Amino acid sequence: MRATKNKKIYEKIADNTNVSPQMVKDIYESMFRFIKERLREVDNLGQLSEEEMEKLRLSFNLPMLG
Numbered sequence: 172m173r174a175t176k177n178k179k180i181y182e183k184i185a186d187n188t189n190v191s192p193q194m195v196k197d198i199y200e201s202m203f204r205f206i207k208e209r210l211r212e213v214d215n216l217g218q219l220s221e222e223e224m225e226k227l228r229l230s231f232n233l234p235m236l237g
Contacts, residue, residue: 206231 181192181199188195213229 202233
């Protein structure tokens with residue numbers, strides 16, 4: 172059910188933006204891949220110096236999620 176709903180959403184956005192549904196899906200999923208990769212890096216926080224810790228940016232703004 173969810174995959175079908177997502178597919179319909181991707182198709183609607185693709186029609187509105189003149190790109191393929193696959194491209195819409197790839198763009199949408201890329202933000203979650205980015206967040207996942209950054210959070211994996213955080214797993215190594217114990218190995219960072221205080222200066223390196225201060226440089227980290229760990230907040231993610233996802234306005235469409237509310």
